[in-house]
Amino acid sequence: MSRFVLRRLLQSAVVLLGVTLVVFLLLQLVPGDPVRVALGTRFDPQTYEALRTRAGLDRPLVAQYFSYVGRAVTGDLGVSFRSGQPVTRIVLERLPATLSLALTAVLIAVLVAFPLGVLAAVRSGSALDHAARVFSQFGVSVPDFWMGIMGILLFAGVLGWLPPSGYVPLTEDPAGWLAHVLLPAATVGLVTASILTRFIRSSVLEVLSADYVRTAEAKGLRTRVVVLRHVLRNALIPVITVVAVQLASLLGGVIVVEVLFAWPGIGRLTYDAVQARDYPVLQGAVLLVAALFLLMNLLVDILYARLDPRITAR
Amino acid sequence: MTDRPVLAVEELTVTLGTRSGSARAVAGVDWSVHPGRTLALVGESGSGKTMSVLAATGLAPRTARVTGRVRLLGEELTALDPRRRRQLRGRHVGFVFQDPMTSLNPVLTVGRQVTEACEEHLGMSRRQARDRAVELLELVGIPSAARRVDDHPHQFSGGMRQRVVIAMALACDPALLIADEPTTALDVTTQAQIVELVAGLQRRLGTAVVWITHDLGVVAGVADTVAVMYGGRIVEQGPVDAVFAAPGHPYTRALLAARPRPGGAGDDLPAIPGAPPSPLELPAGCAFWPRCPVRGDARCEHELPPLTPVGPDHRVRSFYRTGEDR
Amino acid sequence: MSAARDSQARRALSALRHDPPAVAGAVVLLALVVVGTAGRWLAPAGVNDVDVDQMLHPPSWAHPFGTDELGRDVLSRVLVAARVSLEVGVVSVGIALLVGAGIGLVAGYYRGWVDNVLMRGMDVLFAFPVLLLAVAIVAVLGPGLLTAMIAIGVVYTPIFARVTRAGVLSVREQVFVRAAVSIGASDLRIIRRHVLPNIAAPLIVQTSLSLAFAILSEAALSFLGLGIQPPAPAWGRMLFDGRGFVTEAWWLGFFPGAAIFLTVLAFNLVGDALRDVLDPRQLTLGEASRSTT
Numbered sequence: 001m002s003r004f005v006l007r008r009l010l011q012s013a014v015v016l017l018g019v020t021l022v023v024f025l026l027l028q029l030v031p032g033d034p035v036r037v038a039l040g041t042r043f044d045p046q047t048y049e050a051l052r053t054r055a056g057l058d059r060p061l062v063a064q065y066f067s068y069v070g071r072a073v074t075g076d077l078g079v080s081f082r083s084g085q086p087v088t089r090i091v092l093e094r095l096p097a098t099l100s101l102a103l104t105a106v107l108i109a110v111l112v113a114f115p116l117g118v119l120a121a122v123r124s125g126s127a128l129d130h131a132a133r134v135f136s137q138f139g140v141s142v143p144d145f146w147m148g149i150m151g152i153l154l155f156a157g158v159l160g161w162l163p164p165s166g167y168v169p170l171t172e173d174p175a176g177w178l179a180h181v182l183l184p185a186a187t188v189g190l191v192t193a194s195i196l197t198r199f200i201r202s203s204v205l206e207v208l209s210a211d212y213v214r215t216a217e218a219k220g221l222r223t224r225v226v227v228l229r230h231v232l233r234n235a236l237i238p239v240i241t242v243v244a245v246q247l248a249s250l251l252g253g254v255i256v257v258e259v260l261f262a263w264p265g266i267g268r269l270t271y272d273a274v275q276a277r278d279y280p281v282l283q284g285a286v287l288l289v290a291a292l293f294l295l296m297n298l299l300v301d302i303l304y305a306r307l308d309p310r311i312t313a314r
Numbered sequence: 315m316t317d318r319p320v321l322a323v324e325e326l327t328v329t330l331g332t333r334s335g336s337a338r339a340v341a342g343v344d345w346s347v348h349p350g351r352t353l354a355l356v357g358e359s360g361s362g363k364t365m366s367v368l369a370a371t372g373l374a375p376r377t378a379r380v381t382g383r384v385r386l387l388g389e390e391l392t393a394l395d396p397r398r399r400r401q402l403r404g405r406h407v408g409f410v411f412q413d414p415m416t417s418l419n420p421v422l423t424v425g426r427q428v429t430e431a432c433e434e435h436l437g438m439s440r441r442q443a444r445d446r447a448v449e450l451l452e453l454v455g456i457p458s459a460a461r462r463v464d465d466h467p468h469q470f471s472g473g474m475r476q477r478v479v480i481a482m483a484l485a486c487d488p489a490l491l492i493a494d495e496p497t498t499a500l501d502v503t504t505q506a507q508i509v510e511l512v513a514g515l516q517r518r519l520g521t522a523v524v525w526i527t528h529d530l531g532v533v534a535g536v537a538d539t540v541a542v543m544y545g546g547r548i549v550e551q552g553p554v555d556a557v558f559a560a561p562g563h564p565y566t567r568a569l570l571a572a573r574p575r576p577g578g579a580g581d582d583l584p585a586i587p588g589a590p591p592s593p594l595e596l597p598a599g600c601a602f603w604p605r606c607p608v609r610g611d612a613r614c615e616h617e618l619p620p621l622t623p624v625g626p627d628h629r630v631r632s633f634y635r636t637g638e639d640r
Numbered sequence: 641m642s643a644a645r646d647s648q649a650r651r652a653l654s655a656l657r658h659d660p661p662a663v664a665g666a667v668v669l670l671a672l673v674v675v676g677t678a679g680r681w682l683a684p685a686g687v688n689d690v691d692v693d694q695m696l697h698p699p700s701w702a703h704p705f706g707t708d709e710l711g712r713d714v715l716s717r718v719l720v721a722a723r724v725s726l727e728v729g730v731v732s733v734g735i736a737l738l739v740g741a742g743i744g745l746v747a748g749y750y751r752g753w754v755d756n757v758l759m760r761g762m763d764v765l766f767a768f769p770v771l772l773l774a775v776a777i778v779a780v781l782g783p784g785l786l787t788a789m790i791a792i793g794v795v796y797t798p799i800f801a802r803v804t805r806a807g808v809l810s811v812r813e814q815v816f817v818r819a820a821v822s823i824g825a826s827d828l829r830i831i832r833r834h835v836l837p838n839i840a841a842p843l844i845v846q847t848s849l850s851l852a853f854a855i856l857s858e859a860a861l862s863f864l865g866l867g868i869q870p871p872a873p874a875w876g877r878m879l880f881d882g883r884g885f886v887t888e889a890w891w892l893g894f895f896p897g898a899a900i901f902l903t904v905l906a907f908n909l910v911g912d913a914l915r916d917v918l919d920p921r922q923l924t925l926g927e928a929s930r931s932t933t
């Protein structure tokens with residue numbers, strides 16, 4: 001068990017190092033002088049020199065990379081070309097908004113996909129199964145921002161039930177937060193649900209044909225007991241992984257949906273940084289998201305090992 | 315065998331709807347098994363031996379259409395609603411399936427699996443069920459059962475797992491034990507141990523056993539009566555001594571000839587040339603005709619031979635019998 | 641060998657013909673190709689014909705999809721924009737296929753440290769959410785058609801590398817490949833004659849599914865203003881521009897999005913059908929790669 005964790009930890013560390021290299025190289029790929037590009041018409045020699053020195057751009061490339069990694073380890077991701085504020089703080093400030101949106105979306109997705117996927121598998125071939133398949137095909141193919149726009153049109157425009165966009169912190173006004181989060185979370189959640197439904201259905205179907213399910217049926221257990229005790233436990237182990245991976249990718253900020261709903265999370269921050277050519281903020285956001293993504297995947301693998309006694313034994 | 319059979323099937327037919335048409339997996343089969351006795355169902359895979367048992371106990375796949383009569387402890391199962399059938403099956407029939415590596419649920423402890431049926435059918439509490447599980451694991455010879463009852467299946471070897479499965483099958487004191495090739499997935503020494511274990515338990519508990527196998531060698535040791543199946547039909551059935559002494563059907567003789575000799579290696583000898591017929595296109599006549607070494611005449615090809623008596627309780631489905639009964 | 645492959649292809653085609661969703665998907669794709677090549681002539685109006693008297697008109701006989709905030713004909717813009725989506729999709733998946741399959745081939749065929757280095761590199765690319773990486777690349781290289789193609793191509797490269805490598809590894813151990821190695825056939829010959837034909841099926845499936853994702857990604861990029869630049873029409877961009885008017889002018893939000901949806905759906909339907917026929921075991925690699933934007 002601990003050897004498995006150690007190996008995965010080492011693997012993730014190597015990949016994370018690669019991630020820092022990619023993120024570092026992003027800035028080098030900017031055609032021309034990134035600081036000059038970023039400053040644009042606000043150019044003045046003093047700011048220019050200060051930012052260049054702060055970003056370490058006046059040193060050789062290899063030295064730059066090592067100092068970048070070195071500072072990143074201590075939590076220093078440089079300063080914004082725009083505001084001069086520390087990138088780490090700017091990015092972390094956006095985390096609660098993204099977190100609350102991602103978690104709500106995953107909650108919606110699980111609430112929809114779980115019963116739908118399980119029932120579709122248990123009653124495979126039924127009308128419900130077909131409906132589930134249509135739903136998942138729809139969700140995998142629909143652009144989420146289009147669904148978001150249609151949601152705004154219906155719930156904010158025609159019905160007037162929900163605000164079309166905006167954000168209220170959960171800690172300040174829970175009801176207001178809920179009203180604002182519902183549309184974007186449902187938009188993201190339904191797309192996620194469609195992927196989950198498909199996965200849960202095939203996972204349950206696979207377990208249903210397992211020998212030990214026939215054993216359980218042979219014992220004369222009620223169908224409900226067979227499904228709940230024997231099928232679901234086994235079928236849901238891989239599903240948990242997928243849920244966690246989906247959550248991980250949502251934590252990376254759902255750029256388009258956050259832009260559409262004016263939701264001030266990491267995705268929106270990325271977009272603003274791109275518009276403003278604020279490269280350190282872009283780098284910081286991308287690095288943080290990738291690191292979170294890796295961490296989540298690591299946790300998922302460890303969780304998976306805990307859930308499946310067969311892996312723990314190794 | 316004067317007493318009432320534990321399980322008896324008559325004219326059992328199973329039709330499976332597949333993508334490429336309907337397949338007759340079992341085509342009108344009669345057999346029965348009496349208390350304390352062992353019936354061996356023998357045949358190659360696809361001969362319908364397993365399907366006939368699954369269908370009889372209501373475990374056939376959902377796509378299967380089952381007709382015929384099935385009586386379990388005197389109750390006509392086909393007339394019962396699925397719920398009652400399920401209860402009867404769980405209470406009175408125990409199953410041991412072929413592969414102990416896959417027939418146990420990997421995420422539940424063995425103790426829980428062994429006696430969960432007792433909670434369902436005997437109204438045991440969780441506590442009682444656990445005690446009963448320890449008792450059963452001891453019964454089937456698992457060392458330090460009290461400690462291992464909370465282990466997971468992957469912590470047991472193949473042979474030990476099959477013992478767990480047997481304990482599970484016996485949990486509710488069933489009147490009938492169905493053993494579907496219970497030794498095929500095991501190594502030779504373990505095979506012998508499992509065969510002995512089941513035989514010993516049967517003597518102690520008086521359980522009837524249906525032993526499904528492709529290996530006539532096993533049959534000689536454990537069975538009282540034997541039914542040889544081919545292409546969804548019984549081609550020969552009778553007391554095990556009579557069938558072994560004077561096999562009447564060419565297929566039975568070929569199986570006996572293909573049996574691994576004591577001391578010989580291997581357990582699965584394909585000594586009969588050709589392959590069994592597809593259940594999708596069963597021939598009009600004798601299903602064994604294309605592979606038959608006797609190959610009588612056109613009648614064999616076009617006409618189904620009836621199951622005709624050749625001795626006391628001994629019947630053979632063939633127009634030709636070279637080895638006549640005494 | 642090639643006869644066997646022909647019959648496999650024929651079997652695949654006949655199976656597809658009996659799969660109504662796949663047929664529907666194929667018909668939509670065909671229509672898309674027609675619109676993509678002839679959109680400019682099919683369009684009833686010029687894509688940038690501004691008409692201040694016709695601003696935000698709802699759908700009518702003159703303008704079946706209505707007009708936008710500058711009085712431009714939405715139908716014409718949707719038709720012409722099809723070309724951009726298809727181009728970006730095809731070129732970026734082409735890049736991903738060539739580069740990814742190349743990397744996977746080399747990694748799986750030679751194994752050892754080459755494999756290690758290449759696949760760890762792919763792991764690194766895999767560590768970024770799809771759209772985020774694409775946005776970052778476009779942001780750095782500057783927005784536009786070409787950079788969008790490159791960015792999406794890079795993002796989908798690791799999937800092709802993994803699929804290819806897995807296929808190569810399984811083929812490499814098969815008897816006929818070992819035999820070819822033992823009689824001293826050159827690597828190139830072995831790859832061309834034995835390895836490529838045997839990994840074609842998963843690659844075809846992955847290509848068709850990736851096209852769907854790539855078009856979705858292109859739409860997202862152009863929604864963020866990082867795709868083809870105005871005044872050229874793009875579906876995603878039309879949605880972005882129309883989002884402010886959507887409660888008054890639903891058609892601005894509806895039609896471009898429906899076009900994206902239909903296109904992606906068509907590729908998915910055909911891809912799923914291909915997977916069922918060609919490669920039933922390849923379960924969820926494609927699905928897993930679709931993360932939300």
